[in-house]
Amino acid sequence: MKIVKQYKAIFLLFGVLSIVSCAHEDQPGESRLDYTQPQKTELDNWITVNYLNPYNINAQYRWNQNAVDNNRFLFPPMIDKVQPALEVVKQIWLDSYSAVGGADFVKKVAPREIVLVGGVNSNTNGTRTLGIADSGQRITLFEVDYLNKKNRANVTEFVHTIQHEYVHILNQNKPFDEQAWQKISPGDYTGTWHLEVLEDSRNLGFVTNYARNNVTEDFAETASTILTSSKAEYAAILASITDPIGRAKLQMKEAMVVKYYKDAFNIDFYALRDAAEKNTTNVINN
């Protein structure tokens, strides 16, 4: 027998053995995992109808240690505070973006999950973390228990959080021109922003103290502050800046935000602001 034939025979044997060796494997049986779904409450159904079905966004209010920072002492929101908070978020944030950016806008660029936390996320330096955006996928909102729909300042602060975090998510989808932005206020960013005085920060061209943390926070604060202010309120902020250079810097940032929304998402930023303001008034009056 020639070598080639020998090998043919051997490979044939290989094949047979390989197939036979599979014959003894156990077939998968019934799953041993418990797949029973927890009973849905009225609130769960409301979330399904208003968030999950239209936007593919899940709102998580039951505690899940994997969705929060375990080193922080936080707790789930009171059940009766969940729906009002989500209604505020839907009306002022989702509805405004849908109205101006098109019905599908938030469906495409949105966090897939909103995690609600009842209490304050207090930091050891005395500041509070109001919200967190994770990898463009999840927004965590704190202080849900303290939201008072009738109080405009309170609603505005709460909505500011989600507007701010959503700007991060937009940025995580399409970056803004960080280098150009950095050139406006180089050297005025500081890690100890919470010790600064608002008036000084505004005179340096920052809309809030927190904007001084870094460039991305500056962008998010500029955009979200304009979105949570009426045209007149924002004009008043500009008018309160005594240093004309500072005012010009803030206006440059504003222009960059407007351009970013137009170029990246074809959204008229001022129309978005007006829609948000109208929806905020609706929330407070209803």
Place this chain on the structure above:
Amino acid sequence: MYNLNIKFMKVKNILKFLTACSVLLLLGSCNNNTDAEDIFNKTPTERLNEQKSELKDALLASEFGWKAVYFTDDTQLGGYTHLFKFSADGKVQMASDFDDDTAVYQSDYSIALGSTVSLLFETYNRIHLLSDSNSYPTTALRGKGYLGDFQFLYYGQENGDILFKSNRLVRDIRFVKATAQDWADLSKNLVTEENLVGNINSPLYKLLEINDGANVKKYDFSFSSITRFAVAKSIDAGSSEAISVGVGYTPTSIVLSPALEVGSQKLSNFVYDAATSSFTATGTGGVTASIKYSNAPLVLTDDYKVALPAAGSPTNAFGYIAANLANAPTNSPLCIQLLNEINASLPATQKVNRVQITFAPGGIADIMYSFTGGRATVYHRVTVTEDAVNKTIILKNSFWHNGSAIVTAPALLKNIDDKLLDPKGLYVIKESFRIQFVNTIYTFSGASSSFRITTYAFQ
């Protein structure tokens, strides 16, 4: 040598050799026993599922639910009693003695799987009060609340109790079967707290007395209801022995964690006796421990001499600063009440800022009262005399002034000022703890009242 052999092996032989090896390997692989060594008879999934249903069954088994005194961290905080009644539909009824709202509330629980099977209180209820970063008992716990958890890892059962460990800090939590009485009497836990704290006029000094059957040892016992934590320091000269315990409440007693060890016995349940206002734990063989009141400091010291600087020395100043010392555990309830009364009668923007006594040589002192919100500072000039027998200083009125001119005595400050001018004098104690700053803490307490104020030493 081996290398050489390969060199001289024919290519055909090498192929044969490799093929033979492959066949052997393939045949060997046909052994289909891929199981790891069976330590348990069941798969991990089966065992987890069993644990899950074991825990669920246990939670549902007790007619009146479960009681747990949860010591979140007994190195700095006390115990919080919780009552739980679980139902099969995922609801739990809960009550807690965290504050005076001991009503029953309903929320959801679930049996969660993580690193192990755990009981998770997944929607808001009383137990979450211990895990609020914004509600912390001491500044050291800023951002950490009361260090509480609401996810408990299941560690089995013992004598009908369910054993858990907290998720974050891995502290033991024991669920014991509750009774109908437990639910009815929960609010009495706070009466126990009042009994332990005493009322505003209770004597200031408390001691822990331990009788080991032969000898009695005394400890200066101090307790903070804000942290539910007690520290008992030996009063023996030269001894630095201190016993630190977390305190939990029952309707009739206090529970200490860790338990007090006397010889080989462990005492943890101290029963209240209303007649003597004391709490006593009784062991066997004459072993007892009790917490009771005393009218004078347990040890009289010469600390009061700081109030009498020698001629030619600088002044000694001691200041209560509201911003830092308002929560000092050594301020007596009477002191707190008097300060609050002053604040309440001031306009909303003004508060007491400092009460500061500056002792000058020659038996003269100024008690300074300063305020926030722009209110003018006033001073009470007093004489200082020594009571060497009782080891107190006695302050007596000279006049009030504003730094440059004499003023009339402000009615606002009369009550607190009267306590400082206690006719029997003030005990002065140099404390061994610090609050926020490195300054030594001194307390001044009335010899004939339950007034005690906490101050920083400025020298």
